[in-house]
Amino acid sequence: MLTETQRARMMECPKGKIDMVLDTDTYNEIDDQYAISYAIHAPEKIRVQAFYAAPFTNQRSSGPADGMEKSYHEIKKVLKLAGKEGYPVFRGSETYLPDEKTPVPSDAMRDLAERAMKYSPEHPLYVVSIAAITNIASALLAKPEISDRIVVIWVGCHAPHWEDNYEFNCRQDVAAARVVFDSGVPLVMLPAQGTVSCFTTTGPELEYWLRGKNPLCEYLLDRTLEAGNENGKGKPWSRVIWDVTGVGWLMNDENKQLMRDQTVPRPIPEYSHHLSWDFRRTPCKLVYHINRDGLLNDLFRHLAPSETADPE
Secondary structure, eight states: OOOHHHHHHHTSOOOSOEEEEEEEOTTSOSHHHHHHHHHHTOTTTEEEEEEEEOOOOSTTOSSHHHHHHHHHHHHHHHHHHHTOTTSOEEOOOSSOOSSSSOOOOOHHHHHHHHHHTTOOSSSOEEEEEESOTHHHHHHHHHOGGGGGTEEEEEEOSOOTTSSOOOOHHHHHOHHHHHHHHHTTOOEEEEOTTTTGGGOEEOHHHHHHHHTTSOHHHHHHHHHHHHHHHHHHTTSOOOEEOTTHHHHHHHHOOTTTOOEEEEEEEOOEEOTTSOEEOOTTSOEEEEEEEEOHHHHHHHHHHHHSOSSOOOOO
């Protein structure tokens, strides 16, 4: 079991190279594709070990299994466009957690449970989740001892001052969120509305920085413009790409100053889609500020580099 000192140290932005897995509902919208691209083009900091396809349900899927399967293929598509098809990609859960005690078996769950055992509090595996956190919760339920060997960075919930917690990633599987928050795993929260919702970009900005750079940049640009022009309907528009911030937290350091966070008691996600608070609970890190221009500059610099490195 971790000491409070160990947990606090693990929740600090890491220095030097780290190992990371990315849990993503990639087909849901365009921001996940940016996050994947950012991670695989930052070998100076991140050694991506695997990608996990996460379930989701909205107008782009008929249910969690369909959303997961579409996300699995979209991850593969992004990696192919980047010319980096050597990364392991695992299918995740086809359902959400039935309760707070029963894991949902999947290739992603099994890989995380096995992979995490190779790490330690001194050298943890960083688990970035930018989706419903079902796969991570299932791994924690199946093998609770991994909670001392991983750090979970989750783009999920809304900021504490928001009027509700009806946030896409959390509301899809509240049981999974409660499992993760109750597990004691070192946790970094990046709330959606009220924090990372400020991380937006615009059509002219994307045209300037991404057009003509490489096939992956063309794909990201065209997909974002398609969505923005459809929703904007001829008016000025900006597009939130908030899932980038999960990877961005790992890229933060004293020189870049991409984010600010603070230590708070971890909240309790309620089934009523609100957050409750008990100040006796194990602490977590809560990101409360995003340096939008700084993070966007770092993202664009990595998406269109002069040279890229292969997976290590």
